[in-house]
Structures are given as C-alpha cells and as structure tokens.
Amino acid sequence: xxxxxxLLTGFAxxxxxxxxxxMVAGVAWGIxxxxxxxxxxxxxxxxxxxxxxxxxxxxALVMLAGVWAGAxxxxxxxxxxxRMPGTPGSAAALMDGYxxxxxxxxxxxxxxxxxxxxxxxxxxxxxxxxxxxxxxxxVLAFGSPETFALALFGLTLIAGLSEKSxxxxxxxxxxxxLLTTIxxxxxxxxxxxxxxxxxLLSGVDIISIMIGLFAVSEMFWxxxxxxxxxxxxxxxxxxxxxxxxxxxxxxxxxxxxxxxxLIVGIMPGAGATASSFVAYNEARxxxxxxxxxxxxxxxxxxxxxxxxxxxxxxxxxxxxxLGIPGSNSAAIMLAxxxxxxxxxxxxxxxxHPALVFTLFAGLILVNLLMIPVGIVILRGCLVALxxxxxxxVASILAIIVVGTYAADLFILNPLLxxxxxxxxxxxxxxxxxxxxxxxxxxxxxxxxxxxxxxLLISLGSWxxxxxxxxxxxxxxxxxxxxVYPAVLxxxxxxxxxxxxxxxxxxxxxx
Amino acid sequence: xxxxxSAAFLVVFGGTIxxxxxxxxxxxxxxxxxxxxxxxxxxxxxxLCGVLLAVATLAFRAQPGRAGLLADAGEDEEVExxxxxxxxxxxxxVATAGYLAAFERLGxxxxxxxxxxxxxxxxxxxxxxxLVIAPLATTVLLYAAFRYGLRIPIPDGILEGIIRW
Numbered sequence: 185x186x187x188x189x190x191l192l193t194g195f196a197x198x199x200x201x202x203x204x205x206x207m208v209a210g211v212a213w214g215i216x217x218x219x220x221x222x223x224x225x226x227x228x229x230x231x232x233x234x235x236x237x238x239x240x241x242x243x244a245l246v247m248l249a250g251v252w253a254g255a256x257x258x259x260x261x262x263x264x265x266x267r268m269p270g271t272p273g274s275a276a277a278l279m280d281g282y283x284x285x286x287x288x289x290x291x292x293x294x295x296x297x298x299x300x301x302x303x304x305x306x307x308x309x310x311x312x313x314x315x316x317x318x319x320x321x322x323v324l325a326f327g328s329p330e331t332f333a334l335a336l337f338g339l340t341l342i343a344g345l346s347e348k349s350x351x352x353x354x355x356x357x358x359x360x361x362l363l364t365t366i367x368x369x370x371x372x373x374x375x376x377x378x379x380x381x382x383x384l385l386s387g388v389d390i391i392s393i394m395i396g397l398f399a400v401s402e403m404f405w406x407x408x409x410x411x412x413x414x415x416x417x418x419x420x421x422x423x424x425x426x427x428x429x430x431x432x433x434x435x436x437x438x439x440x441x442x443x444x445x446l447i448v449g450i451m452p453g454a455g456a457t458a459s460s461f462v463a464y465n466e467a468r469x470x471x472x473x474x475x476x477x478x479x480x481x482x483x484x485x486x487x488x489x490x491x492x493x494x495x496x497x498x499x500x501x502x503x504x505x506l507g508i509p510g511s512n513s514a515a516i517m518l519a520x521x522x523x524x525x526x527x528x529x530x531x532x533x534x535x536h537p538a539l540v541f542t543l544f545a546g547l548i549l550v551n552l553l554m555i556p557v558g559i560v561i562l563r564g565c566l567v568a569l570x571x572x573x574x575x576x577v578a579s580i581l582a583i584i585v586v587g588t589y590a591a592d593l594f595i596l597n598p599l600l601x602x603x604x605x606x607x608x609x610x611x612x613x614x615x616x617x618x619x620x621x622x623x624x625x626x627x628x629x630x631x632x633x634x635x636x637x638x639l640l641i642s643l644g645s646w647x648x649x650x651x652x653x654x655x656x657x658x659x660x661x662x663x664x665x666x667v668y669p670a671v672l673x674x675x676x677x678x679x680x681x682x683x684x685x686x687x688x689x690x691x692x693x694x
Numbered sequence: 695x696x697x698x699x700s701a702a703f704l705v706v707f708g709g710t711i712x713x714x715x716x717x718x719x720x721x722x723x724x725x726x727x728x729x730x731x732x733x734x735x736x737x738x739x740x741x742l743c744g745v746l747l748a749v750a751t752l753a754f755r756a757q758p759g760r761a762g763l764l765a766d767a768g769e770d771e772e773v774e775x776x777x778x779x780x781x782x783x784x785x786x787x788v789a790t791a792g793y794l795a796a797f798e799r800l801g802x803x804x805x806x807x808x809x810x811x812x813x814x815x816x817x818x819x820x821x822x823x824x825l826v827i828a829p830l831a832t833t834v835l836l837y838a839a840f841r842y843g844l845r846i847p848i849p850d851g852i853l854e855g856i857i858r859w
Contacts (some may be wrong), residue, residue: 361736365736408779
C-alpha cells in the first residue's frame with residue numbers, strides 16, 4: 185500500500201463509527217480544559233485518558249490529539265480576555281491579546297488566535313508526516329543495542345525537562361525508571377519491589393501515576409495555595425473571523441510562528457511555552473511594525489499562537505518516529521499506547537502502520553475541527569471560567585478517582601493516583617521534575633530490557649554499543665548532550681567568578 | 695534548606711533502594727546483567743545525585759557574597775500562588791483517602807457528594823446552595839457518563855440491590 189492510500193485509509197478509519205464525535209468531544213474538552221487556569225494541555229489529556237479505555241488504540245490517540253490541539257487554543261481564551269493564561273504556552277499571547285481586548289477588539293483577537301493557530305497546527309502535521317515516514321524506515325535497521333542507545337539518548341532529555349536543577353531532574357528520571365522495575369521481571373521471572381503484594385506483580389499502572397503526578401498534585405496545589413483572583417470574563421466576546429487583508433497582515437508572523445513552533449517542537453524538552461515566546465520575539469524582529477508589539481498588535485497574537493499549535497506536530501516527530509516523548513503531552517500519548525497494549529518505540533511505524541496513519545489523519549481532522557468547535561465552545565469556556573474554583577477542583581478530583589477506578593475496576597489505581605499526587609506535590613515544592621519522572625516511566629522498560637538483551641547477544645561485552653555504527657553514533661550523541669550543558673555551566677561559573685573578582689577588586693584599582 | 699533536605703532525602707532513598715535491590719535474586723547465568731543490576735544502579739545514581747547536590751549547595755554557600763544567588767526551588771512559585779495552607783492540604787489528602795476507603799463499601803452515589811462537598815469546604819469560599827448543587831450535579835453527571843455512556847459498572851455499595859436504574 186502506498187503512502188497516499190495509507191493516509192486515505194487512515195482518514196476512513198479515523199472517521200468510522202463514533203470517530204467524528206470522539207474527535208469533537210476531544211477538541212471541545214481540550215478547549216474548555218485549556219481555558220481553565222491550572223489545567224494544562226497535559227493535565228487535560230491525563231484527565232481524558234480513563235475515558236479512552238473502551239476505545240480502540242487509534243480512536244483513543246486521535247481523541248487525545250484533539251484534547252492536545254484544543255488545549256493549545258483554549259489556554260489563549262482567558263489570556264486574551266482576562267490577562268490570565270489558561271496554559272503556560274498561551275502566556276506570550278496575552279501581551280497583545282489582552283491589549284486588543286482593552287481596546288474593544290477581543291473577538292478579533294480570538295479569531296486571529298483560532299485561525300492562525302489552526303494554520304500552524306495543520307502545517308506542522310504535514311511536516312510531521314513528511315519526516316516520520318523516512319525516519320521510521322531508518323529505524324528498521326535497529327537491533328537491541330541501537331534501541332537501548334536510543335532509549336538512553338531519550339533519557340538525556342531529562343536535562344531539558346529539569347528547569348530548576350539538573351541533579352534533581354536526573355534523580356527524578358531515575359525515580360521514574362525505578363518505578364518500571366516494580367513487579368515480575370519479564371526476562372528471568374524474578375519478583376522485584378512488590379513487598380509481598382500480588383497486585384504489584386504486573387507492575388504499577390503508569391496512567392494512574394501520571395494522573396497523580398500531573399493532575400492530582402495540581403489540584404492539591406490549588407487547594408493548598410488558594411488564589412483569590414476575581415475571574416470576570418468578557419461575557420459578550422465571540423470569535424470574529426479575520427478578513428483576508430488581516431490574514432495577509434499577519435502572514436509574516438504566522439510564518440515565523442510556524443517555523444519556530446516546528447523547530448522548538450522537534451527539540452525535545454523545549455515545549456510550547458518556549459516556542460511561543462521565541463516566536464513573539466522573532467515576529468517582532470521581522471515585523472514591519474515592531475513598535476505596535478505590546479500595544480495591541482495582531483501579529484503579536486498570531487505569532488505565539490501559531491507557534492503554540494505548531495509545536496504539536498514537531499513534538500510528535502521524535503515521539504512517533506523514535507518513541508521518545510519530547511513533552512508531557514507527548515508522554516501521555518505514549519502512555520495511551522501502552523494502555524492499549526502497544527509498546528511505543530522506534531518500531532511503532534513498522535509494526536503498526538495503520539495506527540500511525542490513522543493518527544496522522546486524525547491530527548489533520550482535529551486541527552480542521554478546531555475552527556467550528558472553537559467558535560461554538562467559546563460560550564462554554566466563558567461559563568467554565570465563571571465556575572467557582574472550589575467546585576471545579578472538587579469535581580476534577582472526583583473525576584480522577586472515578587476515571588482511574590474505571591480502568592480495571594480496581595481501587596488500587598485511584599490509590600496510586602492519590603499517592604503520586606502527594607509525591608508530585610512534594611516534588612514540586614522541592615524543585616524535582618515530575619516530567620522527568622514520567623519520561624523515565626515511559627522509557628524505563630525499553631531501556632532495561634534492550635540493555636539486557638544486548639548484553640545477552642554480546643555474551644556480556646559492553647563493546648556491542650560501540651562497534652555498531654548507529655548505536656555508536658547515538659552513544660556519542662548522548663555523551664555530547666550530557667557533557668555540553670556541563671561545559672556551559674562550568675564556563676558560566678568561571679565567568680561569574682571573573683565578574684565577582686572584578687567587582688571585588690574594582691574599587692581598589694581606582 | 696530545601697536543597698539540603700532534598701539531598702538528604704536522595705541519599706537515604708537511594709541507599710534504601712540499593713539495600714532492597716541486593717535482596718533480588720541474581721537471575722539466570724545466560725542473563726549477564728540480571729534483574730538486580732538495573733535497580734541497584736538507579737539507587738546508586740539517586741544517592742550520588744544527593745551527594746553531589748549537597749556538595750554543590752554547601753560549596754556555593756561557603757563562598758561569601760554568592761549565597762544570595764542560590765534561590766531555593768519552589769519559592770518563586772509560592773509568590774505566584776497564594777500563601778501555603780498546610781491545613782487545607784492535609785484536609786484534602788485525608789478527605790481523598792476517606793473517599794477511596796468509602797468508594798466501594800458505601801458506594802459511589804453516597805460517597806461522592808459527601809467528598810465533593812468536603813473538598814469544597816476545605817478549599818473555602820463556598821457557602822449555601824453551592825455546597826449542595828455542585829456535589830449533586832457532579833455525582834449525577836459522572837454516574838450517567840460512566841454507567842450509561844461508557845457502560846462501566848460503578849460500585850453501588852450499600853445501595854446494591856436497592857437501586858434499580
């Protein structure tokens with residue numbers, strides 16, 4: 185079957201049965217969830233995960249992709265209307281978006297955000313499709329050593345996910361890897377860290393842990409640190425489509441946003457927040473009217489919003505081609521695969537081509553659905569924004585408990601979510617990275633099993649990782665990625681020392 | 695202080711994992727690494743991270759004039775969010791644990807409205823009708839979504855056999 189046929193079959197599969205309804209529901213929940221401050225795209229996806237239990241893998245992935253895309257736009261609604269970003273990625277759009285609202289152009293700003301975001305999302309999906317297939321063919325040459333080297337390289341992303349401390353990020357990643365060792369060892373049948381509990385023999389439920397680390401901890405954080413901010417949205421706002429002339433005026437910013445979003449998305453660990461701010465700055469640099477930025481520039485809304493959405497396609501390149509999630513949202517996509525019995529990794533495309541092509545088709549469809557759903561759902565977002573935070577937090581916690589219980593009709597799952605909610609809260613307070621733990625969780629099984637298989641093949645010789653070209657190249661790359669930040673850190677420390685020494689001796693020279 | 699606490703925790707936790715990993719059987723001779731090595735290495739790695747974190751923190755603080763540059767993680771977030779209320783956090787955790795304990799025994803329909811109302815009270819700022827409407831609405835909507843939408847049996851607890859929907 186050729187590429188086009190596969191894609192057309194993907195469209196047919198994505199649309200069969202309840203497909204369209206599931207996509208609409210995913211996008212709608214994503215927009216509403218994203219609009220509620222405190223529920224990021226990843227949290228909205230984590231909350232939607234239990235509802236995908238009864239679906240097949242392709243429908244579940246497409247629904248989650250819809251939530252992800254929807255949340256990217258949803259976060260911009262409170263950013264534009266209330267100067268309160270719903271998701272971190274929409275923070276850059278509030279600078280000019282809220283300024284436009286103050287000037288009475290809220291509906292126009294929402295329209296620019298929706299249309300440019302959709303354009304960015306669609307282009308990024310096309311680039312994703314163009315890149316994943318060749319990369320997927322490359323990994324056919326992979327054996328156990330290459331797969332382990334790739335998993336190891338993926339784990340170096342911890343450096344990018346550790347915002348506050350590399351050491352704490354590394355420890356967080358180790359913690360995630362450690363969690364995957366709980367249960368029966370598949371190679372030898374040894375029992376590890378079950379403490380005599382038969383429920384743990386099959387390992388811990390990754391989904392419950394993720395929901396605990398992301399969603400429960402966030403709810404506990406909101407309860408423990410209550411914000412008393414008046415949330416009074418602009419109740420008469422609607423979505424006004426930009427005219428052709430307006431779209432032409434923001435064309436350059438949209439282009440810049442798409443390129444930035446794609447590049448930043450492909451770079452693991454960077455994410456939507458970085459991309460939207462970089463896009464904002466670059467759009468100002470390339471704009472004919474940089475003076476308008478910060479004062480209600482349409483370009484100032486278009487660029488970050490396009491980048492924010494274009495990240496999704498870029499992010500999915502390493503996720504689908506290599507099995508390395510570049511962000512929390514991508515990690516949840518991979519967790520959904522595990523949930524449906526599919527092992528994520530470099531062989532996803534070769535082993536499950538129909539699934540990947542259905543996801544491609546679904547991604548295009550959910551991005552197209554963004555516009556009609558976005559227009560209709562705006563009223564719902566305004567209602568959600570008026571909900572009292574206590575009712576919202578309490579309802580979300582109840583949804584989490586019922587959702588995680590529904591997975592296996594097993595009370596251990598919500599209990600795990602509670603335990604990891606507390607763990608996640610503690611990690612946040614002490615500056616550890618929950619995202620790094622999730623990365624370890626997703627890659628842990630692959631890393632250990634492929635490492636041991638490789639050593640089994642080589643009769644215990646570690647040189648196997650350095651005598652095969654792809655594996656050796658990945659090892660060198662991993663080493664470089666680990667050493668480069670350390671070199672930069674030492675250089676910065678040296679410069680700081682020089683500066684401080686200069687400041688200390690400065691007056692004496694006068 | 696948070697850095698030193700984190701470092702101490704990592705050393706203790708990593709050490710505990712190493713001790714527990716040593717109890718895992720070595721496995722089979724054909725598996726050169728065995729089931730013990732990976733968790734043992736991870737425990738060692740976490741302990742090492744703790745040691746390095748402590749050394750880096752103490753070394754940085756030992757240099758006069760630079761201690762101020764070392765900000766404790768999380769402090770910036772506390773500025774963005776409201777002030778920390780330990781009572782609310784403990785209350786939420788206890789209420790959730792109680793909800794899980796009652797979920798199957800008491801049943802979803804009885805436990806959920808009580809739990810939602812409890813969390814709303816702990817969160818604060820809600821009184822009167824809101825404390826009744828939101829818990830009941832959440833309970834009914836979720837029940838309908840799971841029981842009738844997804845056809846997943848939600849535990850009826852003590853109402854088992856009494857209710858017929």
